[in-house]
Amino acid sequence: MSNTATQQQKQSSIAMLVITFLYRIYMLFIAFPLFLFASVLTALTTTIGCQIGNGHFWGYYPGKWWSWFTIRILFLPVKIEGRENLDPKQSYVFVSNHQGAFDIFLIYGFLGRNFKWMMKKAIRKIPLVGLACEKAHHIFVDKSGASKIKKTYDTARETLREGMSVVVFPEGARSFTGHMGKFRRGAFMLADELQLPVCPLTINGSFDVMPRTKDWHFSCMA
Numbered sequence: 001m002s003n004t005a006t007q008q009q010k011q012s013s014i015a016m017l018v019i020t021f022l023y024r025i026y027m028l029f030i031a032f033p034l035f036l037f038a039s040v041l042t043a044l045t046t047t048i049g050c051q052i053g054n055g056h057f058w059g060y061y062p063g064k065w066w067s068w069f070t071i072r073i074l075f076l077p078v079k080i081e082g083r084e085n086l087d088p089k090q091s092y093v094f095v096s097n098h099q100g101a102f103d104i105f106l107i108y109g110f111l112g113r114n115f116k117w118m119m120k121k122a123i124r125k126i127p128l129v130g131l132a133c134e135k136a137h138h139i140f141v142d143k144s145g146a147s148k149i150k151k152t153y154d155t156a157r158e159t160l161r162e163g164m165s166v167v168v169f170p171e172g173a174r175s176f177t178g179h180m181g182k183f184r185r186g187a188f189m190l191a192d193e194l195q196l197p198v199c200p201l202t203i204n205g206s207f208d209v210m211p212r213t214k215d216w217h218f219s220c221m222a
Contacts, residue, residue: 031073042066043128049136056164059136060114067109076102076209080110086199091165093191097180097202098169100210103203107167111201115165118156118187139166153190160194167201178207 007198044060049058063129086092094115096107117138124130124140133140139155142148156166191198 027074034073035070038066038069040128043132046132047128047135050132051139055135055137056114059116059138060183063108063136065109067077067105070105071102071109078106078110079173083110083112086113091163091196092162092199093160093187093196094165094167094199094201095170095183095187096167097203098171098174099178099203099205100174100212101210102206103169103174106203106206107201111167113165115167116159118152118168153186156190157194160190160196174212175207176212178211 009113042065045062046058049062085128091111092115094107094113096103116136117133118141119138121140121142121144123133138157139152141152149159155183159166166187168187170185171181172183172184175181188198190196
């Protein structure tokens with residue numbers, strides 16, 4: 001009986017190694033090139049669309065489709081709970097834990113609400129992506145001084161007053177451990193000032209896919 005169990009374990013281990021190897025080949029030669037192409041196309045579409053068309057549409061839907069596409073080509077399973085409880089006529093301050101880079105794709109692709117990100121100012125320096133985010137009127141958080149911080153929140157207030165929602169990572173950065181960090185109070189003060197509901201988003205599993213310490217080295221089994 002023990003010999004049979006040992007053989008089954010060996011077979012399972014070999015099968016897992018083969019699947020992992022094939023997945024990494026797929027990633028290198030198919031998924032990653034598709035992701036790069038989709039990223040460039042999304043950035044250009046967003047930039048041009050926001051310049052000549054409806055900024056609310058072009059500032060949201062290309063990114064939403066890009067995120068959905070990215071998750072699907074990587075065969076990552078996604079389970080969503082509670083989205084049906086959102087009021088389609090209500091603006092929200094969405095606050096989310098920040099486990100890893102894939103949080104962006106999960107929220108953008110599957111939240112189902114048009115919104116603006118509050119994001120680090122450093123993202124503005126990413127070629128194409130930074131310009132697309134600027135044209136889409138996402139909010140860059142500048143912490144270089146009190147006046148810059150005030151300007152950031154003034155922009156967020158105007159965005160919310162116009163009926164748009166915002167998404168904030170109140171931890172300020174991705175987790176190094178997968179555990180939730182301390183939340184900063186800015187988003188909550190903003191919601192309280194404008195009398196808007198705070199909607200918590202809980203992400204579970206993205207740290208296992210791509211932890212902060214291993215950017216672009218992620219598991220296919222998460």
